[in-house]
Amino acid sequence: MKRILVTGGNKGIGLATVAKLLRSYDDTHLILGSRNKERGEEAVGSLIRGNGDWKERLVTVEIDVESEDSVK
Template sequence: MMRKVVVVTGANSGIGLALCERLLSYDDQIRLCLGCRNLQRAEAARTALLSSHPTADVSVLLVDVGKVTSVVRAAKELKERYKKVDYLYLNAGIMPNPQLSFRAFIKGLFSRNVINMFATAEGILTQKDRITEDGLQEVFETNVFGHFMLSPKHLS
């Protein structure tokens, strides 16, 4: 019987790492591949998973879903490593950091919207989302486009 191949992006912490632990607890005969952008953190997660599941097959795939070149390279590597990927959990993601706009805050203090501004922070918090080297908004490329490129349609 062929072992099922499971790839999890953003697998080195948070929900991704918890998912990997849960998957191995359910079936430690899977071939689990941790897709991460930081090799040191990925190896630390792999070591932690193997400490609780010593017979598991856990490997690391270096992939930054926020960079098209990294995703294309990782997809090629997955094709070389495995005959097929049975499950692909697209978990990696980032959130933009909201920042306080002092200009909007001062303007809001002297407006009819002042109560709402203090209650919700609406109008005084701005989201900074930079353009990547690929020419895309960073949050979109990391959370959506990189995973689209890594999806089974592009892996086959």
């Protein structure tokens, strides 16, 4: 299974990218990156409510690409 990290995945283009990848590729596991863990979890919940089959293929991680400590 492929693993894809999408930063900024909790809103806007990032969230749309996560949804598109989940719809298009059944062999992917998506890691939704968000600067705020709570907002990331809300986005994951929203996606899962839209398609319960995605639950096993979707997780969130708190990450700020502008922070060197965050991406280590």
